[in-house]
Amino acid sequence: MNFFEFLVARSEDMLELGLGHAALVGAAVLIATVIGVLLGIATYRKEKPREAILAVCGAFLTVPSFALFVLLIGPLGLGWKPVLVALTMYGLLPIVRNTITGLREVDPAIVESALGMGMSRRQRLLRIELPLAWPVIITGVRVTTLVLLGIAAIGSIVLGPGYGEFIFTGLARVGTPVAVNLVLAGTLGVIVLAILFDLAFYLLRKITTSQGIR
Amino acid sequence: MTSPTNATSHDGRVMIRLEELTKKFPGQKQNAVDSLTLDIPEGDIVVLVGPSGCGKTTTMKMMNRIIEPSSGRIILDGEDVTSSDPDQLRRRIGYVIQQIGLFPHQSIGENVGTVPKLLGWDSKRISTRVDELLEMVNMEPSQFRNRYPKQLSGGQKQRVGVARALGADPDVMLMDEPFGAIDPITRDRLQNEFLRLQSEVRKTIVFVTHDIDEAIKMGDRIAILQDGSHIAQYDTPEQILTAPANDFVADFIGKGASLKRLNLSRVADIGLKQLPTVQLGTDREGVMAALRQTELSAVLVLDGEGRPLRWVGAEDLQRGGGRPLDELGLAPEAAVEARATLSDALNELITARYSITIVVDSRGVYQGVVDIDQINDAIRTMRSTAVAKARESLTDDSMAEQGRLP
Numbered sequence: 001m002n003f004f005e006f007l008v009a010r011s012e013d014m015l016e017l018g019l020g021h022a023a024l025v026g027a028a029v030l031i032a033t034v035i036g037v038l039l040g041i042a043t044y045r046k047e048k049p050r051e052a053i054l055a056v057c058g059a060f061l062t063v064p065s066f067a068l069f070v071l072l073i074g075p076l077g078l079g080w081k082p083v084l085v086a087l088t089m090y091g092l093l094p095i096v097r098n099t100i101t102g103l104r105e106v107d108p109a110i111v112e113s114a115l116g117m118g119m120s121r122r123q124r125l126l127r128i129e130l131p132l133a134w135p136v137i138i139t140g141v142r143v144t145t146l147v148l149l150g151i152a153a154i155g156s157i158v159l160g161p162g163y164g165e166f167i168f169t170g171l172a173r174v175g176t177p178v179a180v181n182l183v184l185a186g187t188l189g190v191i192v193l194a195i196l197f198d199l200a201f202y203l204l205r206k207i208t209t210s211q212g213i214r
Numbered sequence: 215m216t217s218p219t220n221a222t223s224h225d226g227r228v229m230i231r232l233e234e235l236t237k238k239f240p241g242q243k244q245n246a247v248d249s250l251t252l253d254i255p256e257g258d259i260v261v262l263v264g265p266s267g268c269g270k271t272t273t274m275k276m277m278n279r280i281i282e283p284s285s286g287r288i289i290l291d292g293e294d295v296t297s298s299d300p301d302q303l304r305r306r307i308g309y310v311i312q313q314i315g316l317f318p319h320q321s322i323g324e325n326v327g328t329v330p331k332l333l334g335w336d337s338k339r340i341s342t343r344v345d346e347l348l349e350m351v352n353m354e355p356s357q358f359r360n361r362y363p364k365q366l367s368g369g370q371k372q373r374v375g376v377a378r379a380l381g382a383d384p385d386v387m388l389m390d391e392p393f394g395a396i397d398p399i400t401r402d403r404l405q406n407e408f409l410r411l412q413s414e415v416r417k418t419i420v421f422v423t424h425d426i427d428e429a430i431k432m433g434d435r436i437a438i439l440q441d442g443s444h445i446a447q448y449d450t451p452e453q454i455l456t457a458p459a460n461d462f463v464a465d466f467i468g469k470g471a472s473l474k475r476l477n478l479s480r481v482a483d484i485g486l487k488q489l490p491t492v493q494l495g496t497d498r499e500g501v502m503a504a505l506r507q508t509e510l511s512a513v514l515v516l517d518g519e520g521r522p523l524r525w526v527g528a529e530d531l532q533r534g535g536g537r538p539l540d541e542l543g544l545a546p547e548a549a550v551e552a553r554a555t556l557s558d559a560l561n562e563l564i565t566a567r568y569s570i571t572i573v574v575d576s577r578g579v580y581q582g583v584v585d586i587d588q589i590n591d592a593i594r595t596m597r598s599t600a601v602a603k604a605r606e607s608l609t610d611d612s613m614a615e616q617g618r619l620p
C-alpha cells in the first residue's frame with residue numbers, strides 16, 4: 001500500500017484526529033490569549049513585574065514537553081486535560097511578550113493626547129492602546145498557534161487527542177511497512193492544520209485591524 | 215511688570231489663575247517651575263516663551279494636570295481645580311501638542327469627535343459638530359471625514375489636531391509648540407488661519423513656543439520665562455519689544471527688535487501718502503503735468519478700474535513716440551494690501567523701484583503709497599508711547615506684583 005492509498009483508506013481517521021487536534025490547540029490558544037493579554041496589560045508599565053512575568057513564561061518553555069505531560073497526569077489524569085494545561089503554559093510566552101511589546105510601542109504622544117482629552121485609564125487602554133497594539137498581539141497569537149500544533153502531537157503520550165496517535169503508533173511499529181505511512185500521515189496532518197490556521201489568522205488580522213494602521 | 219492690555223477687547227476677567235505654582239521632579243535639585251504666579255485673561259492668547267528647559271511645557275501641563283503640581287493652586291474660571299477630577303477637567307480644556315498625536319486607527323471624523331463622544335453626545339449631534347469643526351479649520355468635511363491620519367499632510371494633520379481640541383467648544387485651549395514641526399511657509403499659513411479662527415471663537419489660549427517671532431505674532435500677551443518659569447516680563451508684544459524690562463528680555467528678543475515691531479502695525483494704521491497718478495489714455499501733456507508735480511522721476515499709470523499698470527517717466531515718453539502709455543516704462547512690482555504689516559511693506563519697499571510700496575485694496579485698486587519716512591515715523595511713535603506706558607506702570611504700586619493683571 002503506497003502512502004496515497006493509505007491516506008484514502010484512513011481518511012475518516014485523518015479527519016477525526018484532525019478535528020481533535022485542532023480543537024485542543026484552538027482551546028489552548030484561546031485560554032493562553034486571554035491569560036497572556038491580561039498578564040501583559042497588568043505588567044507592561046513597570047519594569048520589574050514585566051521582566052518577572054517574561055522570565056516565568058520563558059521558564060515554562062524550557063520544561064521538556066514529554067516531562068510536563070507526564071507530571072500533569074498526577075493531578076489531572078490521562079486524556080486531553082493534562083495536554084490542554086501544558087499547551088496553555090507553553091503558549092503564554094509569545095502572547096505575553098508581544099502584548100507587552102505592542103503596548104510599549106504605542107507612540108507616547110498618542111497616549112498623551114488621549115490623556116489630555118480626558119480619557120480615563122480604562123478608555124485609553126480599550127480605545128487607543130489595545131487597538132494600536134493589536135497587530136503585534138495577534139502576531140504573537142499566531143506564533144503560539146504554530147508552536148502548539150507541533151507540541152500537541154506529543155500529547156498522545158498521555159492519550160491526548162490528535163495526530164500524535166498516528167505518529168506514536170508508527171513509532172511503536174518501526175520496521176514494518178505501515179510505520180512510515182503512519183508517521184508521514186500524522187506529520188502531514190499537522191502541516192495542513194498549520195497552513196489552515198495561518199490562513200485563518202491572516203484573514204482575522206486583516207478584518208480586525210483598522211485600515212488606518214494597516 | 216505689567217501694563218493694561220490694549221491689544222484686545224476682553225473685560226479683564228481672569229480665566230486661569232496660577233498661584234505660586236511649583237513643580238519639583240523627583241531626583242532633581244531645582245524646581246522645574248518655581249512658585250509661578252500668573253493671570254491669564256479671558257479671550258486672550260497668552261504666549262509662554264523662553265529658552266529650552268525653562269519650564270514652559272511643565273507649566274502648561276500643570277494647567278490640565280497631566281503633570282501634578284508639587285504645590286500651589288490652579289484656579290480655572292474662579293474654581294479651584296488643583297484637586298478636582300482630572301478627566302472632567304481635561305474635557306473642558308482643549309489640548310494640542312507638537313507631535314499632534316492623532317489616533318492613527320481612527321478616521322479623521324472619529325478623531326475630531328473624541329471629546330463629544332466622551333461627553334456622551336448622541337451620534338447625530340457628534341457628526342454635525344465634526345463637520346462644523348472641519349469647516350472651521352478649512353477642511354472640506356466630505357473629502358476628509360472618512361480619511362485616516364496617514365492620508366494627510368503635516369499641515370492638514372495639524373489642522374485636525376486643532377479641530378479635535380475644539381471638539382466640545384472648550385473655554386480654554388492649551389497649545390504646546392503646535393506649529394513647531396512644520397515647514398516655515400505652511401507654519402505661516404497655519405498661524406494666520408489660526409488667528410482668523412481665534413477672532414471668531416475667542417478662546418482663552420495658552421500657547422507655548424521658544425520662537426520669539428511666533429510669540430510676537432500670536433500673542434495678545436507674552437510671558438517671557440527664565441529658568442524655573444520665573445517671569446522676566448509679562449506684557450503685550452508692543453511693550454516687550456519697545457520697553458524690555460531687563461537685559462534677559464532684551465537679549466531674548468535679540469537685535470531685530472525694531473524690525474519685529476514692524477510686524478505689529480498694519481499699513482492701514484498709518485496714513486497713506488498720495489502721489490499724482492494718471493489714467494490710461496491721458497495725453498502727453500497731461501502726463502508731463504503730473505510728472506512736474508511728483509517728487510519721483512515717474513508717475514503711476516492706472517487702468518480703467520484704477521489698478522496700477524505702469525511706471526512712466528519723461529524719458530519713456532520721449533523714446534516711446536506716440537505709443538499708448540501701457541506700452542511704455544516699467545511694470546510696477548507686487549503691491550501690498552492695507553492689512554499687510556509694516557514689515558511686509560518695508561520688504562517690498564527695499565526691492566521696489568523708486569523706493570516706495572504701492573498699496574491696493576482687495577480688488578487690486580490703487581489706494582496710495584508708503585515710503586521709508588512714514589515707516590520711520592511709525593517706529594518713533596511706537597517707541598515713545600511704549601516708554602510712556604512703561605513709566606506709568608513703574609509708578610503704579612498696585613501693579614508691582616509680577617504676573618498679576620491690574
Ligand SMILES: Nc1ncnc2c1ncn2[C@@H]1O[C@H](COP(=O)(O)OP(=O)(O)OP(=O)(O)O)[C@@H](O)[C@H]1O
Binds near residue numbers: 239240246272424
Ligand atoms: N518628567 C520629568 N522628569 C524630570 N525632569 C523633567 C521632566 N520633565 C521635564 N523635566 C525638567 O524640567 C525642566 C523644564 O522642562 P520643560 O519640558 O518644562 O522645558 P521647556 O521650557 O518646555 O523646554 P523646551 O523648549 O525644550 O520644550 C527641564 O530642566 C527638564 O529637564
Ligand SMILES: [Mg+2]
Binds near residue numbers: 270271272
Ligand atoms: Mg517644551
